[in-house]
Amino acid sequence: MNKPRFIALTVVTLDAMGLGLVMPVLPTLLRGFVPGTQVAWHYGTFLALYALMQVFFAPLLGRLSDRRGRRPVLLLSLAGAAVDYAVMAMAPALWVLYIARVISGVTGATGAVAASTIADTTQEDERARWFGYMGACYGAGMIAGPAIGGAFGGVSAHAPFMAAALLNGAGFLLACVFLKETQSIANAVPTPISINPFDGFRLDSALRALMTLFGVFFILQFIGQIPASLWIIYGEDRFHWNTTAAGASLAGFGAVHALFQAFVTGPVSSRLGEKRALLLGMTADGTGFVLMAFATQGWMVFPILFLLAAGGVAMPALQAMLSKAAPDERQGALQGTLTSLTNLSAIIGPLGFTMLYTVTAKAWSGWIWIVGAALYVVCLPALRRSHESVSKSYV
Secondary structure (H helix, E strand, O other): HHHHHHHHHHHHHHHHHHHHHHHOOOHHHHOOOOHHHEEEEEEEHHHHHHHHHHHHHHHHHHHHHHHOOOHHHHHHHHHHHHHHHHHHHOOHHHHHHHHHHHHHHHOOOOHHEEEEEEEEOHHHHHHHHHHHHHHHHHHHHHHHHHHHHHHHHOOOOOOOHHHHHHHHHHHHHHHHHHHHOOOOOOOOOOOOOOOOOOHHHHOHHHOOOHHHHHHHHHHHHHHHHHHHHHHHHHHHHOOOHHHHHHHHHHHHHHHHHHHHHOEEEEEHHHHOOOHHHHHHHHHHHHHHHHHHHHHHHOOHHHHHHHHHHHHOHHHHHHHHHHHHHHHHHHHHHEEEEEEEHHHHHHHHHHHHHHHHHHOOOOOOOOOOHHHHHHHHHHHHHHHHHHHOOOOOOOO
16 A cells, blocks of 8 residues: 555544544543533533634645645644643643644644545545545544543543543654655745635635535535434434434444445446446435435334445545546645535534424424435536536546
8 A cells, every 4th residue: 555645544543533532521521620511512612613723724724735745734733633632631721621622623634634645646536435445544433432432431531632642642653754745845836825714715716616516515514414413312302212222323324334435435436437426425315314304213224324324425526526626736725625614514514403403303303304315406506517617527
């Protein structure tokens, strides 16, 4: 395996494990600083704060990686995460936790730079497969992280944070020693670097042509917030799941999704082309959403998981389409923009969909899934228009 790609995938796995490690015990840590009645609010604010920082700073870090190289920005991101987790483990006050999370959000560009590294070192027709591998590595880390974090949490609420700091530190050392620069500095854009966070929303002509596909990307990420924010609540309301059943469904979803990302995305994209793979994934996920709306027994969810996992083919295919259309010297800016859109959906989606579910659940709890499926239909005209704005063919 190509060494930069291997390092990128390893770093993504370690980063996801670090995130998964702390999620189960973060509420416990917060209880040491705030009354129990305020934990949920601070927990939500804490997660949203990181996403908000990413919305503004991920595009800037992506552009910085185009101009100064992938390696230094990746090292900055890993160092920022390691410091964040270490400070959180030893924080004497609540405000220190928030400051550490802001720093982590400002410096966090691991996923964007890893994706840029993959784009730098792969042929265009290989990128969907490698983006699928990256998604599988992230999924594997998010499966292993909570399990390990739960075990460390039995020792101390601070132990998982120290373990996460060590994981990111290990990633930092790994990248320091083995990762070579993959971005040709000769291709760097000779423009001054701005530290204005709003500059990340200003797209140059090379990326402005991709606005339609950016819109599709955002809608797909937005739809993904439905299961992310309501899976457990819906399962408890509709199927009367207990904790064991809910955990089994989440583990099953994560495992099947990771397998599809690793072993199905590449062959499907190679055989059908990225655009048809995208349409196939959207159709599979939309069908799964409709079936979820009408499922009446908990066991019905498990075969539906395979449709939802097949829907995971769509995102790597779309990433490959975007990466093909962007110039080599704009891959970092592209991936930073995608990270920003992902985090924007992670802020808006849970708020909007949980509110919609609250309003509609009394009449029929399945409406939220129907809305998600309908949003896929909105993407179809946009995909047709994308041929007019992007000169390359994806079929």
